[in-house]
Amino acid sequence: MIDQLQALGFTGLNKLAALGRSFIMLFHSLCYFPNPRVGFPLLIKQLHFVGVLSLIIIVVSGLFIGMVLSLQGYTILVDYGSEQAVGQMVALSLVRELSPVVAGLLFAGRAGSALTAEIGLMKATEQLSSMEMIGVDPLRRIVAPRFWAGFISLPLLSMIFSVVGIWGGLLVGVDWLGIYEGSFWANMQAAVDFRIDVLNGIIKAIVFGYVVTWIAVFQGYDCIPTSEGISQATTKTVVYSSLSILGVDFLLTALMFGDL
Amino acid sequence: MRMRTIELGVGAFIFAGFLALVVLIVNVSGLTLSTNEEGYRIYARFENIGGLTVRSKVTISGVAIGKVTNITIDPDALKALVEMEIEPQYDYLTLDSSAAILTAGLLGEKYIGISVGADEEMMADGDEIEDTQSALVLEELIGKFLFNKVNE
Structure with missing residues (x-):
């Protein structure tokens, strides 16, 4: 009984210590004056790795999600004779919810897990400690560019997701099912507000980019430096970041659209 | 050479992102830059607003000229007091204009339709439309219809 209580306390303290370490890492890797000549090429490389290489999966899934939304919306709305509202439905659900959340989930699976595995392997092969040995701070050299890259990429990916999804919806709704194109756009523009819908969606994507990259980089940086430890850390990255995206999404939605 | 392709890819990616924003x-939100101009506010009292919400359209002949900014209850008359913001270029609402709550389509959203009268004086900030017509509430209509049937 006492032993179990002690074990609980031990786990709790460990979690808290990890949380503290993650904040220290965040602080040390973001709060310094960057040297643009060294930092910029590193950032470009990470943007390529995190952003450009995620484009394919984002574009393909955005297209299909938009097409499915349009098709599903049409089959229901046509019963009420209001199939023109498909455009508004597709655009609102993509811009407000689906593109930040789905792009975030895909991003966690595609880029987050790769970040964790990369940094974890660096740690396991003692590249990070050798860097410290020669006087290069791995937080600035390795962690910070990845942070900024994730932070910049996800909002861009989310916006691309929205646009491709709306185009997919247009493809199915207008070209295939024969909704009048004018009313498709007119209803959409009447319903979507820039500040309330588009901007809030972008804010969501920025927050998710932050959360996913933070979790991914920290799990890699803090992993047990064995092959097993790396695999555990990669799993944790995907699970934690997916759960926190969904949880944070509810909080943000309640704040933005819940009239709290 | 390798760095060049990477930089090209990143450039295209960022460009695509901003293009998506544009x-x-x-295209999607149909944002116009004129919305930051302050319009003038007018008021109207209705018996029943039946589903009118803040941000609903205010129209003349179906053309949107402003939006509903606030809905409260007037405690003295126990009527709904609707505050509307009209864009400043539409400054030809006469004092004897009338306002009605209309429905777009059979089941669509509610909006306010204003018909302009023949008065010489124009409305200014803070004026009130006296002649109003409430929203059509389906239950009341059915109730009246049934009541008439019973009377026959």
């Missing part, structure tokens, strides 16, 4: 702003 498409979202212009």
